[in-house]
Amino acid sequence: MAFELPPLPYAPDANEPSIDKQTMEIHHGKHHATYVAKLNDAVKGTPFEKKKIEEILRGINDVPQNVRQAVINNGGGHANHTLFWKILGGKGGQPGGKLGDAIKSTFGGLDGLKEKVNNAGVGRFGSGWAWLVKTPDGKLDVTSTANQDSPLMQNQVPILGIDVWEHAYYLKYQNRRPDYLKAVWDVFNWKEIEKNF
Ligand SMILES: [Fe+2]
Known part of the structure; x- marks a missing residue:
């Protein structure tokens, strides 16, 4: 299955006032979506389209050189943003x-x-x-x-x-x-x- 844009785990205004609604909408719906689309283009028809993105990045030197930079940019973009959305939506405070x-x-x-x-x-x-x-x-x-x-x-x-x-x-x-x-x-x-x- 191709890589997919994960839905935001909260409403786009959930991080206001620290991060405004419009920024969240564009950042998730446009920027992250583009990384996912370009990652899918880069790995289409290769065994990498069935792997987890974390696994691909850990073994980045196994990715063929002609698409490696595209996977670093767009696969990295996909993994980084997926983590970022997950760790927002809270109220700060202290780590436990x-x-x-x-x-x-x-x-x-x-x-x-x-x-x-x-x-x-x-x-x-x-x-x-x-x-x-x-x-x-x-x-x-x-x-x-x-x-x-x-x-x-x-x-x-x-x-x-x-x-x-x-x-x-x-x-x-x-x-x-x-x-x-x-x-x-x-x-x-x-x-x-x-x-x-
Ligand atoms: Fe970003």
Whole structure:
């Protein structure tokens, strides 16, 4: 079966005022939908169209070279946005469970994590993502990727990601990426984020 655009798990205005309704509608219904369509074009008629996108990205070097960059861009775009929609729609607050403990021991708590992730997002020149990831040895780390590159290609598990492409915030925040980064934490759904750990 071809890859499909997952429905938003909440109404498009559910993340207001941090993320406005129109941005959510365009971001999900146009940008993410385009990544899915182009990913399907890239893998059409190959064994990759039956695999999970996470599996494809973890083994990205097995993808034929003539379509590899298209899979990195559009498959990464599909996986990154699918995670992003899932971890929004909440009310922020504090992380709990094992992830909460790990954030405390690694970053001194939520404020320490926020500062690192937001610095990674502000420091990403051009388009990309800021991430909290689990490294292959099971530790937490904060990283940033360019464009739609997925942490899965680096053998890392994405736990939390913030899209810092202008399409994610420009309608409401224009050039004020730091304000957007600050506001996103108010709508994180920690119960969902904890599941990724
Ligand atoms: Fe995006």
